[in-house]
Amino acid sequence: METMRAVLFNRYGGPDELYVATLPVPEVQAGGVLVQVDATSVNGADLLLRSGKLGLLTGRRFPKQLGIDFVGTLVAADTGANLGGLSIGERVWGTVDERGGARSLAEFVSVPAMQIAQAPDSLTPEEAVTLLAGGTTVHTGLVEKVRVQRGQRVLVRGAAGGVGSVAVQFAKARAAHVTALAGASSMEFVRELGADVVHDYRTTPCQSLGVYDVIFDAHGSDLLAFRRLLAPGGRMVSIAFDKNAPARSLLGIAASTVFGARRIRFFRGKPTRRDFQRLTAQVERGEIQPVLDRAFPLSGSAHAHAALEGHGIRGKVVISLSERG
Structure with missing residues (x-):
C-alpha cells in the first residue's frame, strides 16, 4: 500500500495538538483526480477547526485533518473525469470542498476534477497558494x-x-x-x-x-x-x-x-474550475500579486498555526511540501 505524510490532530486545542502521521494515499474517486501537493496555506477556518471553537458544527470524531487549498502536480485521474484540457504531470491548483472528507495538508489530495485548474506558470507553488x-x-x-x-x-x-x-x-x-x-x-x-x-x-x-x-x-x-x-x-x-x-x-x-x-x-465560498481559471487570468494580467509572509515545512505545521494566531502577519502563511525529505 502506498503511503503519504499528513498532519492530524486527535483533540481540539492549540497548535501543539498537530502531528505528522502516515496514511494511505487516497484513492481516485469516480470523476475525480489525485494531486501531489507542493504547497498549501493556513486559513482562518483551519484555526477554528483545530481549536474546537465551532465544535458543535465540526463534531468530535477524531483524528481530523486540515487544509483547504493546494498547488501541486496532477498525477492520476479517473477515466471518466472531465479534465478540461489538463494533462497528467501538469501543475494545477484548487481547493477541497470544506464539507467533504478530503483535506490538503498532506502529500496527496483526492478531489473532484472540477475542483482544479491550471496554475499560473509565473508563480512558485508557495506564491500561488497565497492567492487561492x-x-x-x-x-x-x-x-x-x-x-x-x-x-x-x-x-x-x-x-x-x-x-x-x-x-x-x-x-x-x-x-x-x-x-x-x-x-x-x-x-x-x-x-x-x-x-x-x-x-x-x-x-x-x-x-x-x-x-x-x-x-x-x-x-x-x-x-x-x-x-x-x-x-x-x-x-x-x-x-x-x-x-x-x-x-x-x-x-x-x-x-x-x-x-x-x-x-x-x-458566505463560505465553494469555488470550482471556472473560478480558478478566472483567478489565473487575473494573475497573468497583473491585477493581483501574491503576498507570502513565510513558509514552513510540513513538519513545522504547528509553528505555522502559531504564526497565524500571532500578530503582524502580512499576507499568507504557507506550508511547503516541494521538498519531499
Missing part, C-alpha cells in the same frame, strides 16, 4: 455578493491578512476608492498594495471612519457597529467569525438579516 482561497473568496464577496463598482468607497477590515490583502488589490483593480484597516506595523505595507487611505485599527474609533458603499470584513468582530458606516443602499460582506466569540458573529449576522435593510452578508 483569498482570490476566489474576494471575487465571490465583492463581485457576486455586493457588486462593487468603479468609484465606490470601499472599507477593508483585516487588510494585511491573507484575504484582506487580496481584497485591497481586487477593489483597486475595479477602480474603487479603498480605505483599509490594519495594525500600525503593517500600514505602509497595505498602502503599497494600493489602499488610498490606511488607518490603525487599534487606535481609530469606528465611528470616525466615515461612510462607505461597500465594507469587506475579514475580521469578524463588532459587525453591527461597522454596519452603521454603510451609506443608504450600502452593502457589507463578512468572511470571518470573531475568533474569540464566533457565536456572537453569527448572532450579529442573523440580527442584520431580520432587522436591517443594510444586511450583512456572510
Whole structure:
C-alpha cells in the first residue's frame, strides 16, 4: 500500500495538538483526480477547526485533518473525469470542498476534477497558494455578493491578512476608492498594495471612519457597529467569525438579516474550475500579486498555526511540501 505524510490532530486545542502521521494515499474517486501537493496555506477556518471553537458544527470524531487549498502536480485521474484540457504531470491548483472528507495538508489530495485548474506558470507553488482561497473568496464577496463598482468607497477590515490583502488589490483593480484597516506595523505595507487611505485599527474609533458603499470584513468582530458606516443602499460582506466569540458573529449576522435593510452578508465560498481559471487570468494580467509572509515545512505545521494566531502577519502563511525529505 502506498503511503503519504499528513498532519492530524486527535483533540481540539492549540497548535501543539498537530502531528505528522502516515496514511494511505487516497484513492481516485469516480470523476475525480489525485494531486501531489507542493504547497498549501493556513486559513482562518483551519484555526477554528483545530481549536474546537465551532465544535458543535465540526463534531468530535477524531483524528481530523486540515487544509483547504493546494498547488501541486496532477498525477492520476479517473477515466471518466472531465479534465478540461489538463494533462497528467501538469501543475494545477484548487481547493477541497470544506464539507467533504478530503483535506490538503498532506502529500496527496483526492478531489473532484472540477475542483482544479491550471496554475499560473509565473508563480512558485508557495506564491500561488497565497492567492487561492483569498482570490476566489474576494471575487465571490465583492463581485457576486455586493457588486462593487468603479468609484465606490470601499472599507477593508483585516487588510494585511491573507484575504484582506487580496481584497485591497481586487477593489483597486475595479477602480474603487479603498480605505483599509490594519495594525500600525503593517500600514505602509497595505498602502503599497494600493489602499488610498490606511488607518490603525487599534487606535481609530469606528465611528470616525466615515461612510462607505461597500465594507469587506475579514475580521469578524463588532459587525453591527461597522454596519452603521454603510451609506443608504450600502452593502457589507463578512468572511470571518470573531475568533474569540464566533457565536456572537453569527448572532450579529442573523440580527442584520431580520432587522436591517443594510444586511450583512456572510458566505463560505465553494469555488470550482471556472473560478480558478478566472483567478489565473487575473494573475497573468497583473491585477493581483501574491503576498507570502513565510513558509514552513510540513513538519513545522504547528509553528505555522502559531504564526497565524500571532500578530503582524502580512499576507499568507504557507506550508511547503516541494521538498519531499
